[in-house]
Amino acid sequence: MELQLKLTEPEKEAFELALEKGMNFFEALRFSGSVLPENYRVLADHYGYRFLPEVPEGASRVESEGFVFYTDEKAVYTHNPFRIPAEYTIDRAIVIVPPSRGAGAVEGSEEDFWVSLIRDAVLNGWGDIHYEPSESIYRIRIRNDLGKIETYRKVEKEQGERLLRRFLNLAGVPTSMLHVPQDGRISFGDIKSNEPSKKSLREFLEKIKDTPCDMRISVIPTNKGPSAVIRILPRNRTISTDLASLGYSPEAIKKLSGYPKLSKGLILVVGPTGSGKSTLIWAMEKLADPEKRKIVSIEDPIEAEVPGVQQVEVKLPVYDKDGKLIGVDFATAIRAFMRQNPDVIVVGEIRDEETARTAIQASNTGHLVISTLHANDEIEAVKRLLDLAQEKDIAKVVNQIRLIVAQRLVPVVCPECREMGFFPKVEVNDLFLSRVPVEIRKLLEERVKGQEVLSSAVRETCGKCRGGFAGRRPVVGILEMTRELRDFVVRKEGIFETDEFMKIARDNSGYRSYVEDAVEKLRANEITIEDFIEIL
Numbered sequence: 394m395e396l397q398l399k400l401t402e403p404e405k406e407a408f409e410l411a412l413e414k415g416m417n418f419f420e421a422l423r424f425s426g427s428v429l430p431e432n433y434r435v436l437a438d439h440y441g442y443r444f445l446p447e448v449p450e451g452a453s454r455v456e457s458e459g460f461v462f463y464t465d466e467k468a469v470y471t472h473n474p475f476r477i478p479a480e481y482t483i484d485r486a487i488v489i490v491p492p493s494r495g496a497g498a499v500e501g502s503e504e505d506f507w508v509s510l511i512r513d514a515v516l517n518g519w520g521d522i523h524y525e526p527s528e529s530i531y532r533i534r535i536r537n538d539l540g541k542i543e544t545y546r547k548v549e550k551e552q553g554e555r556l557l558r559r560f561l562n563l564a565g566v567p568t569s570m571l572h573v574p575q576d577g578r579i580s581f582g583d584i585k586s587n588e589p590s591k592k593s594l595r596e597f598l599e600k601i602k603d604t605p606c607d608m609r610i611s612v613i614p615t616n617k618g619p620s621a622v623i624r625i626l627p628r629n630r631t632i633s634t635d636l637a638s639l640g641y642s643p644e645a646i647k648k649l650s651g652y653p654k655l656s657k658g659l660i661l662v663v664g665p666t667g668s669g670k671s672t673l674i675w676a677m678e679k680l681a682d683p684e685k686r687k688i689v690s691i692e693d694p695i696e697a698e699v700p701g702v703q704q705v706e707v708k709l710p711v712y713d714k715d716g717k718l719i720g721v722d723f724a725t726a727i728r729a730f731m732r733q734n735p736d737v738i739v740v741g742e743i744r745d746e747e748t749a750r751t752a753i754q755a756s757n758t759g760h761l762v763i764s765t766l767h768a769n770d771e772i773e774a775v776k777r778l779l780d781l782a783q784e785k786d787i788a789k790v791v792n793q794i795r796l797i798v799a800q801r802l803v804p805v806v807c808p809e810c811r812e813m814g815f816f817p818k819v820e821v822n823d824l825f826l827s828r829v830p831v832e833i834r835k836l837l838e839e840r841v842k843g844q845e846v847l848s849s850a851v852r853e854t855c856g857k858c859r860g861g862f863a864g865r866r867p868v869v870g871i872l873e874m875t876r877e878l879r880d881f882v883v884r885k886e887g888i889f890e891t892d893e894f895m896k897i898a899r900d901n902s903g904y905r906s907y908v909e910d911a912v913e914k915l916r917a918n919e920i921t922i923e924d925f926i927e928i929l
């Protein structure tokens with residue numbers, strides 16, 4: 394049987410090199426830098442092991458030659474069967490679990506705790522780590538590759554706070570100032586730093602060097618103690634910019650593809666954090682053709698390197714000891730880049746009046762501007778931009794907008810698990826409707842009532858997917874701002890009825906909102922009712 398590993402080209406090269414060096418499959422996979430959990434599953438299948446999402450309760454912890462695994466009378470639970478001592482494997486089946494899911498007191502050094510947590514995060518594709526205090530413990534949770542929050546482990550309060558302070562030190566956050574919100578960052582590039590003050594940071598980075606990443610940390614004082622979120626930004630990851638493989642439908646691709654080629658105007662992508670905005674923008678940068686045009690991008694933070702694009706990272710306002718501003722904000726960076734005469738300017742986010750006005754000015758003077766905005770949906774984005782720009786002549790703003798994309802990422806059900814009937818079905822009847830949030834009741838009543846839809850409460854899985862799900866796909870609303878629509882908004886001076894706007898958009902360009910796209914996917918049993926409700 395041939396192994397069907399989903400490795401990218403550079404990962405594959407590293408993987409094969411590691412095998413040549415005599416590493417076992419698991420070590421080689423780690424060495425390759427693959428972050429796809431599927432690859433662990435492929436290996437489990439290949440070697441006849443079973444795959445479980447976590448260690449069952451009641452299994453006891455065994456430590457052997459510095460390696461930790463779990464066992465009960467039925468099986469041995471590990472993420473690396475090659476390191477299990479022979480006496481454990483004779484009459485007990487081995488089950489594969491993802492690396493490190495222990496509980497209780499942290500053993501080993503504080504630094505080792507962070508090394509294994511950060512490495513797990515990169516290897517498993519976790520987006521962020523949530524470090525949350527309660528009365529007596531710290532709970533550490535992660536946002537997994539499906540965008541869902543999972544508990545990683547709990548540690549006793551005092552130790553939890555000590556661990557957090559250790560990390561804050563590495564990230565340059567003054568731990569004497571935890572009564573106010575603080576931000577910090579760890580840059581993997583500091584592994585090369587010569588500064589004596591960065592010695593312990595360098596040592597830390599050295600330990601995670603086969604899973605390199607940058608980290609952003611934000612810590613706020615809560616009534617139970619400092620609470621932190623660490624965002625993980627893997628380095629050297631290959632980003633997919635192909636809309637079809639990212640899960641966009643052929644109709645969506647047809648609509649999206651032309652706009653990045655425009656020579657001026659404004660393209661906006663909206664949605665909450667984690668809705669795939671950055672990925673869509675990378676795809677648009679590719680479509681904008683960095684070979685033939687000059688593309689510059691201002692980001693906060695730089696999440697991945699995009700070939701052919703000049704990237705600059707926005708820094709929070711930073712002043713030197715003489716009070717001189719040494720950081721750079723979005724608006725300053727746009728103005729600086731405009732002097733270099735680019736064709737396309739990508740602005741990470743329009744979040745203040747000055748950025749809004751500068752971006753609009755750039756789009757009005759022969760540049761295509763692509764940016765994101767915090768708005769719930771396509772129509773709110775128009776209103777939000779008008780609000781931010783504070784421009785009396787609203788035509789100046791509205792006439793720049795060419796395209797607004799609103800999207801969410803939703804876990805898609807594994808077709809195999811669905812086929813096998815592992816997903817419980819629920820009928821959308823009056824009883825069901827009486828239990829859903831009132832804002833979406835009407836929508837479900839109109840579009841889905843009387844149908845059976847799938848519930849996330851999957852009890853069994855095919856073993857090849859991620860707990861019954863096969864990754865996340867975008868649900869998307871693509872609003873083409875045609876001349877008729879722009880004229881309508883200008884005529885109404887920015888104050889208009891959503892229904893009237895939608896009707897023109899539908900008649901004009903066959904517009905369908907992201908909510909309508911989600912309803913279609915729900916009806917087609919591609920997403921579950923719980924995930925549907927969550928994205929609205």
Ligand SMILES: [Zn+2]
Nearest residue numbers: 807810855858
């Ligand atoms: Zn499945």
